[in-house]
Amino acid sequence: MDFVKYQALGNDYLVVDPRLTGFEPTPEAVRLLCDRHFGVGADGVLLGPIGPCDPGAVQDPVRLRIFNSDGSECEKSGNGLRMFALYLTEHYRYPARFALRTIAGTAPVGVLDPIAGVVEVGMGKARLTAVDEAFTAGGRELRVTRVDVGNPHAVVPLAEISPELARELGPAIGRHPSLPEGSNVQLVRVLGRGAIEIEIWERGAGYTLASGSSGCAAAAAVRTLGLVGDTVEVRMPGGAIEIRIEDDEITMTGTARPVASGRFAPAFRAALDGC
Known part of the structure; x- marks a missing residue:
């Protein structure tokens, strides 16, 4: 699996896990990935977890990088934090409450209802x-x-x-x-x-x-x-x-929901790596 697509109220992001893909988020690669005609298509990319990721050590925030569809790095995204919180509970079996860290700082999150996708985020x-x-x-x-x-x-x-x-x-x-x-x-x-x-x-x-x-x-x-x-x-x-x-x-x-998961075609992955 190379990506999981989530949407939060119509705002869609691709979660790309560097542990699984080794994806390098150059601006050109992010733009291609988010392109709705030549790529997978999304409003942005959630790259993570980065570094330590231990569901048994919830006192340690999980690091996340957020990118806009134009390739620029985003300090913070409330919708993105909700989507990535669901990703960690679904794919890494994180408990209901933990913390995420972006370049803007640390945010506590609570997955109140994983089935309905209801997530609470402390935005500071x-x-x-x-x-x-x-x-x-x-x-x-x-x-x-x-x-x-x-x-x-x-x-x-x-x-x-x-x-x-x-x-x-x-x-x-x-x-x-x-x-x-x-x-x-x-x-x-x-x-x-x-x-x-x-x-x-x-x-x-x-x-x-x-x-x-x-x-x-x-x-x-x-x-x-x-x-x-x-x-x-x-x-x-x-x-x-x-x-x-x-x-x-x-x-x-607010809510967030998974949409799809998939793999990059070899030619598309080669194009990403060449960006």
Whole structure:
């Protein structure tokens, strides 16, 4: 087995286990692997476990690297963490609770229901770098709250949102000259004190149906603005997650599911190795 494909609310990743494949994640190889016409096809790659992996030593976090479909390495992915937690319970028989480590730090995870794929992730604290600032992009005057939850986000509350608007404003905001490292973008419509709706544009993948870290950032931003309470249902085109914020610590709960597993054809593996 060379890969297992998972999806979390329509956001799909390929788990590639270096213990089994020896896969080298060059940007070119990741792009080819994620290509939906010439490769397997996915929004990104979850490479792991890397280094020690012992279900009997759950105090030791399991290391994971996350890559976007454009070949760039991602600091953190809430959906990706849920998918990889399921992979470890299914393929390495990890217990219900353990920890994962990415380049953004360590995240505790809990597989609440392995059959239904319900996973809880401790996403840490949100760091707000700008609150309700004036921002001009795409010919519009906007109000943006910038949030870091291990990766950067620009949250834009609006009265109406749509996929088309996310595709228009996402790159205009996320690639704005004032954000030299780029940013993920969330357009948010507040539905009430306990629910929001978001549309997402990711700096490494473009428009996407769902994102766990985007849901965390959006909930933290609108909570800071006083628009929602401590528990928020975040609705996305691919489905919903629950965000709880207690003492500024964010906990995300949502689902993930395996889709398929497979082997690379020899010619395709040779192409990956040649990247």
